[in-house]
Every structure is written in structure tokens, then in C-alpha cells.
Amino acid sequence: SQTMVKKNIRARNGFYDFILTQIAFTSSNQTAESYNQWLKGMQQYLDKHNIKIYNQAMEATYNLLVNNSLHYTKTSKWTFDNGTPYAFRIDNERGVYADFPTPINLSYGMSKGGGTIYGTTGKMYIMEDFWEGKGGTVDWERSGLSKDSVFCKLKTYDVALKVAGFSADSVSFTNKEYFSYTLDGVFTDKITEKTTKESRYPRFTSYKKTEYI
8 A cells, every 4th residue: 555655556446446356355255465566566566666567557457347348338348147267366477367277258349249258268457458278169150150159269379358259370270061171270360349140250361361251
């Protein structure tokens, strides 16, 4: 709190949000070690960086704890199932991150419509509003196709969480109706206010230019 005073953090969007986040921690399933890592990392960051990003990171932490979300705004929502295990850690270069070591279902979208990455793991860097994911499966179910017949297997991928969508390289695409083999390429999805069953996304682009889904 003394560091917050030195940085002239305002009561409304500084101390108040800090107190709300403390309360959220007490009612969460976070361990004492996880909380201590988060607090230490936040203090270290505040010592060296600007208040604006610190406040954004505080809001991101609150959303993780209360809303089960990596990002939660009108234009972009990235959410996970209630009860999903994760813990806060410190990266010496990038600050505090939330570590999801066991597979989760990560949903993304806006007020309506969206997609889900099933069975993925990753890290959410709260100072950067950024997710680094590993593994998982995406499908075309919202376009009316069976998720058991048409899907992509992801390897590693990155997400700028302010956007309701992402692109992943080096994916493995399966369409059991048209191909007896898998295709390697790029998966891209974008959710907008006009997203419908007939939208151009999600999309798969094969490295073989003659095959485009």
C-alpha cells in the first residue's frame, strides 16, 4: 500500500480495486503460495512501471477470480469453466501470469456467438493481456458441421485477448467426409457482431494452396 501511495494511485480505481481483488482471493480456491506470488509480482511491477498497466492487471486478476475469464469486455470475452484449477506465478521479465497446467475448455466471443478451444493448456500474462496456449482442438460446430468429423488439432498458439479470435500456425486439419488424411496449415477465427452460421470464419488454409477450407 505504501508503494501505491508513492505512485499516487487514486482511491477509486486503485485502492478500491485492490481491496475488491483481495476479497476475491479469500473466496477463491487459490493457495497462499499462489496469492503471495501474485502480490510479490504486482509489487515488483509497480516499482518499475506505469500505473495504467498496473490497474489493468488488477482488473484482469479480478476477472480471473470472479468471472472465470482471461478477458471480459463488450468486444471480447475469453472464459473458462468454473472450478478450473490455475495458479499465479512470476516471470522475471514479463511479470505475473496465471498458469493453467491441466487441459481446459477456453471459450471466446462477444455478446453472441463464439468458439471454444477444447482441452488446451497455457499461460495468461496479466500485464500484457496475452495468452500463450499449447494444444487443444477447435471445430466448425457453429457452422453446422459435426465436431467429430471436422476439426483442427492445435500445437502452440498466441492470443491477444483484446480480440475475440485468433490464428494458429502448424495445425492439423481433419475432415472425414472429404479427406482420408490430415492436412497441415493455418487455422483462423474471428468473432464479430455479425457472426452467423454463414460467416467466413472459422477458416482453415492449407499449406498446399490447392486446398482451402
